[in-house]
Amino acid sequence: MTKTGNEDSIRVAVSAVTLTLRRESEEESPHIVLPLVRRTREPHLGDWALPGGWLDAQEGLEEAASRTLAETTGLAPSYLEQLYAFGAVDRSPTRTISVVYWALLPSDAVDRQIAAYRAAGHAPENVQWFEVADLPPLAFDHAQIIHYALWRLRNKVGYSRVAHGFLPPEFTLAELRDAYEAILQRRLDPANFRRQVEASGTLIPTDRFRTGSHRPARLYRYNTDVELADRGPLAPEETRTP
Amino acid sequence: MTKTGNEDSIRVAVSAVTLTLRRESEEESPHIVLPLVRRTREPHLGDWALPGGWLDAQEGLEEAASRTLAETTGLAPSYLEQLYAFGAVDRSPTRTISVVYWALLPSDAVDRQIAAYRAAGHAPENVQWFEVADLPPLAFDHAQIIHYALWRLRNKVGYSRVAHGFLPPEFTLAELRDAYEAILQRRLDPANFRRQVEASGTLIPTDRFRTGSHRPARLYRYNTDVELADRGPLAPEETRTP
Incomplete structure (x- = not known):
């Protein structure tokens, strides 16, 4: 494989789609919800995005997805499965390959992890849980990524x-x-x-x-x-x- | 997503696992075979590797996998499916994420494509087809990648x-x-x-x-x-x- 120089401007990010069930009351059926992080900088300032970040050269892909998920949301799934690598040329202003991981979490585990995260002094003010059927405006191609995760889930x-x-x-x-x-x-x-x-x-x-x-x-x-x-x-x- | 600078040394490559059936004679059962490319430079000089190359900043992932596959082997599958993104820290001397695509090809299509490639004046001397049950020494983690592709195929x-x-x-x-x-x-x-x-x-x-x-x-x-x-x-x- 010969380097042409043109591939140096490509960066690798990781994101996580973490899904759980939530019910409003004991009478209602549960819905699938996931945590999103509000972006505090451009591009897509103010839009919601999947928890994630840049891959560090010294860490594995799944490790990076776990780390960035824990840093932003306090969640620590027992494992993440690789969903897909998204790499369309126009998905971001700078060329970015996002390797996306996903996990399904039992809601009691989510509650315990978030309680522990808050007890440790973290106040994740930019994180919010959304029903997948009622998502806010999303950054980049993250709406497509969530759509794909739900399609895979239905098929699996x-x-x-x-x-x-x-x-x-x-x-x-x-x-x-x-x-x-x-x-x-x-x-x-x-x-x-x-x-x-x-x-x-x-x-x-x-x-x-x-x-x-x-x-x-x-x-x-x-x-x-x-x-x-x-x-x-x-x-x-x-x-x-x- | 804030850049730390440490992610600049990560590069993105693509590879393709293209599988077809080949039989030695009309009496024998067919075997699964795939094309490999002999490496002409370090690392892993002389070992066999999956067809592939670096992702160019101006092309999509699947597009890059198709291009590098066609350049090295003359094969042009009607589509490639994404298999997995391999990103273990130690899989290459320089940090490389390989997004691997795969395709199953009918053997008559393979024969036609290779004949056309040779008729156009190409002589792919570093390409050879191997039975998946009898692979030569492979570069990087390509043996693991092929093993994973065959596992996915059996499951699918x-x-x-x-x-x-x-x-x-x-x-x-x-x-x-x-x-x-x-x-x-x-x-x-x-x-x-x-x-x-x-x-x-x-x-x-x-x-x-x-x-x-x-x-x-x-x-x-x-x-x-x-x-x-x-x-x-x-x-x-x-x-x-x-």
Whole structure:
């Protein structure tokens, strides 16, 4: 590979799309929400953008995405998956390749991480959570990036247990159905859903129940013997850059 | 995003993994092969590497992958799909992010493209095709990249008609089974395979037959009404960078 000199003006950034479920009240269905950061400088001053920043020469891509996400929002997902590298020539005034990572987070984990972040004295005033169906004006091509992440999520839900990412380790069938409904943007028949999930062999019933204002509901957990096809052979290498 | 200065030493390259099926004789099963380019300079002088090169500031990522692939091998796939951005800190002596694209090519298209390339006076002496099961020493992390591409291919074959990429527009069920067997690296029962494929609704029988040394076999084509979930909302934007 010969350098022509023309590639020196290209810079590499990372961004993260971190999605979680949020419900306004116990009666309402949950919606998918994500954190955005208000830009405090040009270009796109005042617009909202995905959490991210420049890649440092001494850090791996996923490491940079984790670092910039934690710095801006206080979030620390257990892992980030690479979504796509966006590199259209006109996506930014200066030529920028953005390697975008994404993660699904259970809402209780989000609440705990943000509480810890605030307890440590951070006041992230430029961060706000938005429903993906009701986004503000976004900087760069970040609306397209979020659109693509949601498309991937809808596609993945059919062939992997991606909805798991939104749930705590133990969950009710109603909570799992809520996650599927939020992802697919449509209602699912509760009886059909129960039958399909039980037939899939991916859930293990526990002997514990969720109690509350409704009638007690059995808690399930995922059958970890069923192999995840999400990370594959990259998992060891890409998450352990020196 | 504030520049720290430390990101200026990062460069962006593109590479392409182009896979096709090749059989030694009509009796043998086909194998997956790909073209590699022998490096004529350090680092990794003399090792084999994926076709690729530096991203130019004025071109899109896929455009750069297409250009460098055509320059080195004469191949011109109808489209390249983004595979992954590889960015481990130690993958190259100088910090390099490689955005890797991949494509499956029907072998007759490969033969036509290479013949045209040679007819135009090109003699690609540093290019050679290798069986993926029998690779030479590879430069950088290119062995890992090919390993990842093959893993993705095996995973995709279950939920999309990715094997289509290896076939001409019309093909026999035996040719389709050959493609699946090459991808999955195992034998499939011909009768079961026929039943499953016919039940899937993804194939349309034509009234044409492949004749030759064997008994005539019906030709099929893919049902293009069944939507491909491979490219999604990125197709229009990413393939049309200005």
